[in-house]
Amino acid sequence: MFKRIPGTKDILPEEAGGWQAIEKTARETFSLYNYKEIRTPLIEEAALFNRTLGNSTEIVQKQMFLIHNQEDLYALRPEGTASIVRSYIENNLDKEEGFVKLYYIGPMFRMERPQKGRLRQFHHIGCEAIGSQDAALDTEIIGMAKRLLDNLSIGGYSIKINSLGCSRDKEKLSLSLKESLEKEKDNLCQDCRLRLENNVLRILDCKNENCRKIVDKIDTGHSTLCPECREHFDKVTSGLDSLGVHFTVEPRLVRGLDYYNRTVFEITHASLGSQDAIGAGGRYNNLVSQLGGPDAGGIGFAFGVERLILASPGEKTEETKAAPVYLVALGDKAKTAGIKILDRLRSSGIKCDTDYLGKSLKASMRRANDAGARYVLILGDNELENGNISVKDMTQGTQKETKIENLNEELK
Template identity: 40%
Template sequence: MSRPSIQLIRGFKDILPGETELWQHIERTAVALFEDFGYREIRIPIIEKTELFARSIGEDTDIVEKEMYTFGDRKGDLLTLRPEATASICRSYIQHKMYAQDPVRKFYTIGPMFRRERPQKGRYRQFYQIDAEIFGVEAPYADVELIFLLRTLFERLKVTDTTAHINSLGCPACRPRFKDALADMLTAAAASLCSDCMRRKDRNPLRVLDCKAPGCRETMRSAPSILDYLCDACRSHFSTVTDMLTQLRVPFKVDKQLVRGLDYYTRTAFEIQTGALGAQSAVAGGGRYDGLVGSLGGPETPAIGFAIGLDRLAEIVSLNNPAAVRKPDLFIAALGEPARKLAYGWSTALGLAGISASMDFGDKSLKAQLKQANRLGADQVLIIGQSELDAGAVVLRDMAAQTQREIPVKAIVAALIETFCKPGAR
């Protein structure tokens, strides 16, 4: 009796050919944009010490309390699969003293993150993010640049139904007054809060603003706005952000309930929301975290960043860009071992020249190989058998036009390179 096949872990996903080409297109577009604006790639481990995320994200957050994949190693140290990238990038910035020569740094990274959330459409336990971060810039122009980059990236990917939702979370000087006002409001409305928010309202009332429970969201519509409690410096900072976004013609909405889900945010917080998948939902978000580097043991360094949900973005982009596996430029139908040996050498030489040439390594008939060429979508088929070898010429068949011509075997690779490198040949 055969053994049962092994299936994917629940909440994880294979990204298959046809999808990967779309992901590569998104990644190439993002990388080109980032590098044009002076960002440099950083690659960080997928496993870090658990303390890094507990200290940075916040122990009262859902991520730390419920969602992290944490385990002990053989020495008993607690390790965690990264649930987000910012904390790891800060750790690297501090550990390698990147601030010593020049504290102003721009980074981007692309890769998998891990959270044990309830699996649902567009949300996985291994998910992918595109991150961009700016260190060492306190001026609000850094905030504007990141939101502008997101807007530009989505336009280049033909994702046009987007709006930036922005808010200010204040700073340690002005946030306490808002927290007191919010706590008073939550105490009065305690009966309408979920069990999690009943606990949060005393420990960290800002977390209630981020709750997704329908009852809590409805209750929080009447919550005080932090914008009414900003100090002069925070109010000026936020005013410059809104003024510059208006000047750059970036659509935005001031959203007083927007706080993001992590404790380290200060001042500007933002999300890019889209209705492309029906209900309005966030496809990217971020904000300023001026105190995070200092809290992790580095020098006091202003910083800001964002993360794009690549899984969700790929789903949106696919609406206008249907997934497609790259078709081979040429299929070589070789009949017989002598022809096959010769054809394989041609296919490798063509591959090195940037021309995709596929062939079958078995002993299929010409009819079967032509069917295979059709399945692969090859527009051109090169036919070589013993008779072609004896004649010193092979047949190049155009499958769409149903025409064919002969090409001498001598110098055939050069002839094919010339054919396929002509404008419009591929």
């Protein structure tokens, strides 16, 4: 018997309702801000991710699902932003519209050691606004992330924000960190000793306890921000204040990917334990030009759907609700007539079902009751001859006969 690959998950019908509810709320929320859906392929050239996420990042070094195709090297997408910026440039969205607001929903793939809260196929709901460097956009998109959580009735989250500054500021920050951390090199974890050489910012969010202690002693502050980046950040924070969005400024928040600059943010949720980020995002002002497009700013975020589900109270969608009408047809003639009756009900938008296992009247009634049907229709050959059908109201316990031709009206 075949089994799922470790790190993947079947979403069974009883869970799928929760997924649909989250996706529906996300679409409605994003639409309020005029975002439109984009769907890009699940596979891309591997080089797209190497170049944009950064060669020294864990994703590129250890976590990409690679597909060798003769000369070419493809990868299952580990995240959404790079693909969407690739698509923005390739489809000339920059020339046609200049500024676009896009959202996406779909699976991402990372070859991680499977553990609680970390899957190899996981799902993102995310947004990208490409073509503007305006600080008001940063405010709006963080406000939108908050609104989505509120609309999903998810409470107990906290929003952390930071500014990495422009590339020059980031460079300055890296150098000053390197200088302070060099002295502590022997006390850093193995990964961080490597990071010291090729991605020193990542040391700031290392989860190792020793590394944390060392980092906590360093004053990261915002001393490396240039006046323009400082002003941008001030506008973002005062904008969030004016929207009443609660947040904390977290100078050690870096987000691991190379393409981020200026604003970065992370939303954590207490119920998720050590893997507590429910969503995150940031600005990537150089990414479009780096991929051969114009000098256009951009900002985005993504929520992990599995994590939203863990944190959300869960509501049902139409699909997972019981069929309110259940037909029990007894005898061959009644069964044949029943097919047409069900079809007419569905034409009127009435959700209904019947028995396909040839069960007795008693067993069918029990099944209808267990399935939560409000009305059970009973059709036998006798009733059929008179053009009648019995309607049993399961909540009232009453039963009456009615003309088949009037059934739709009665049930409405």
